[in-house]
Amino acid sequence: MSSKLIVVKVGTGSLTKNDGILDPELMEKLVDQIATAIKQGNKIVFVTSGAIAAGIAELGIPPKPNDIVFQQVSAATGQSIIMSTYRELFKKHGLKVAQILLTAEDLSNRASYLHICNVLEMTLQLGIVPIINENDVTSTDELVPVTKGYKVNFSDNDILSVLVANALEANLIIILSNVDGLYTMHPKKRGAKLIKTVETITPEIKCEIEGKSRLGRGGMKTKLKAAEIATSSGVPLIIANSQQENVILDILAGKQIGTLFKPKERLPQIKRWIAYGASIKGQIFVNEGAKKAILQGASLLPVGVVKLTGTFNEGDVISILDQNNVEFAKGNPNYNSGEINIIKGLKTNQIKKALGYIRRKEIIARKNIHIIK
Numbered sequence: 001m002s003s004k005l006i007v008v009k010v011g012t013g014s015l016t017k018n019d020g021i022l023d024p025e026l027m028e029k030l031v032d033q034i035a036t037a038i039k040q041g042n043k044i045v046f047v048t049s050g051a052i053a054a055g056i057a058e059l060g061i062p063p064k065p066n067d068i069v070f071q072q073v074s075a076a077t078g079q080s081i082i083m084s085t086y087r088e089l090f091k092k093h094g095l096k097v098a099q100i101l102l103t104a105e106d107l108s109n110r111a112s113y114l115h116i117c118n119v120l121e122m123t124l125q126l127g128i129v130p131i132i133n134e135n136d137v138t139s140t141d142e143l144v145p146v147t148k149g150y151k152v153n154f155s156d157n158d159i160l161s162v163l164v165a166n167a168l169e170a171n172l173i174i175i176l177s178n179v180d181g182l183y184t185m186h187p188k189k190r191g192a193k194l195i196k197t198v199e200t201i202t203p204e205i206k207c208e209i210e211g212k213s214r215l216g217r218g219g220m221k222t223k224l225k226a227a228e229i230a231t232s233s234g235v236p237l238i239i240a241n242s243q244q245e246n247v248i249l250d251i252l253a254g255k256q257i258g259t260l261f262k263p264k265e266r267l268p269q270i271k272r273w274i275a276y277g278a279s280i281k282g283q284i285f286v287n288e289g290a291k292k293a294i295l296q297g298a299s300l301l302p303v304g305v306v307k308l309t310g311t312f313n314e315g316d317v318i319s320i321l322d323q324n325n326v327e328f329a330k331g332n333p334n335y336n337s338g339e340i341n342i343i344k345g346l347k348t349n350q351i352k353k354a355l356g357y358i359r360r361k362e363i364i365a366r367k368n369i370h371i372i373k
Contacts, residue, residue, distance in 0.1 A: 004171040005124075006252070008034060009047040009161035013178040014242035015082075016050060021057040022082065026242070028089055030176070033248040034129065035093035042252065043124045045168065047132045047161040048086070054078035075136035086131055096128045101135035107163055108279040110315055110332075117167045134160055158226040166233050166272045173230050174251055175223055176242035181259030182220065198261045201228050227261040229276045234266025267370075274330050275370040278317035282310025282337055283327075284363070291322045294329055294369060299362035302351060305344035312337045314359075320369070329371050331364035 010030060017023045034044050052071055055078030056063050064070045083099050090097050100120070107113050123130045134157055158175060165173045182205070183192040198205070201224065223239055230237040240247050240258030251257050267275065286294070290304025300320065312318055313336045320329040333340065340363060343354050348361040 003041040003043070004252070005043045005045070005168060006037070007045045007047060007161050007165040007168075007170050007173045008176065008248060009157055009174070010049065010176045010242060011157070011178070012049040012053045014176050015048070016053050016057075022050065022054050022085060024085065027085055030242065030248070031086065031089040031093070033246060035090065035095055036249060037252055038095065038127075038129070039093075040252070045120065045124070045130050045132065045164060045170070046086075047157050047164065048082065049133065049157045050082050051075045051078035051133055052136060054081045072137045079133070079137075082133075083131065090129055098123050098128045098130050100130050100132045101137075102132060102160065102164075103135045103138055104279050106135075107167075107277050108281075108317070110273070110278075113167065113273060113277060120164070120168060132160065132164060133157065156222050158222040159229065162226045162230045162233075162235070162237070163277050165230065165235050166277060169266075169269070170235055172251075173226075173235055173237040174248060175226065175237065175239045176247065177223065177239060178241065178243065179220070179239075180241045180244075181239045182224070195259050196256060198227070198259060201231070201261070231261050231263045232267070233272045233276065234263045236263045237261045270332075270368065271370045274317050274332055274368065275372075280319050280330070281312035281316040282308060283319045283321055284308045284331075284333075284340070285321050285323060285325075287323060291328065294320065294366075295371065297366055299366040300331065300364040300369065301348060301361070302340075302343045302346045302363055303348075305340060305363060308337055308340055308344070310337060314339075320364075327372060329369055331370070332368035333364050334360040335363055 014030075015022055015027055034046060038044055052074045055074030055076065058077050058081055059074060061070075079099075079101075083097070087097050100116075100123075102116070105112075106116060120130055161173060161175065164170075179187055180194055182195045182198065184195060185192045206224065227237045227239070238251055238258050238260050240251065244250075244257065247257060284300070285306045285308065286300065286304045287306055290300060293304070294300060306323060308318075310318070312333070314334060315332060317330055317332055319327045320331055321327050335343070339355060343351050343363075346354060351361065352358040
């Protein structure tokens, strides 16, 4: 078996009993498999949920799903519990662990994004198992968008696992859940059949997805979104049942387990970050001529900009919309929102006179534009 870099994500329902308390036996089985896979020469990045559920069980207070602060307190309480458990379980295999908590903003800043990549790569080189979770204590962006035109890049660990895989150019993503994979309809419905391979995620497949887990925030809908991001970026993704014996090792051995989502052509790293890794900090609206030029592979020039919304800096990621308010691309601008407001509609030879300087003739260079298909 050839060595691979694999991102393994496990959901809350796969780590806890029905009352939300962590199940050491389930956790041990997962750790044993990950440790074996590492000893076989693979590099594993482990994305885990369960902190909020573990914290609620520890506090002995009934869940308050609409109370953000209570959930954050639960996460803070549960993080230490879940990490101490993993530490002891991996220690039995002679492996050390590192806790990495991420927020949407951490991945949205390009410099921070690249630094996180460096940290993860060194962690793996040192033989340490990186254990990643969303930083629920400080991450409220997905709950309270603070700026018009602002959209976060992830809202749960399914999406986070894919963004990490994109950053590290992983060979495979395994999302472990309490279901066997993607079904033709809700698995509890009569006649539901497991879909073993998905070549393309169609609108029909999306229409069939519904429901969320009781203790976790995700469900099959977010897993399908994760699969869509992964395959569009060129990374295969498998959804499988964590309860299946040796599920991780069987997948790595090439056995057909769960549902495999086949990848498309891999995007360049900068475009993967623009497309999926960064939160949207604002919007630029362009005229029809600019839209046509961008779709044909050109840069965005000031003359094509009609208006913008939001407040963003040079290097942030923004949405590019046409005059019908339809988003058709994302980009990484060379100017901030204040500067673009001054030079919008101008020709390139007018930029220096308007601003007093010229950074680039393009507002967004074509290499920093991702077309939404």
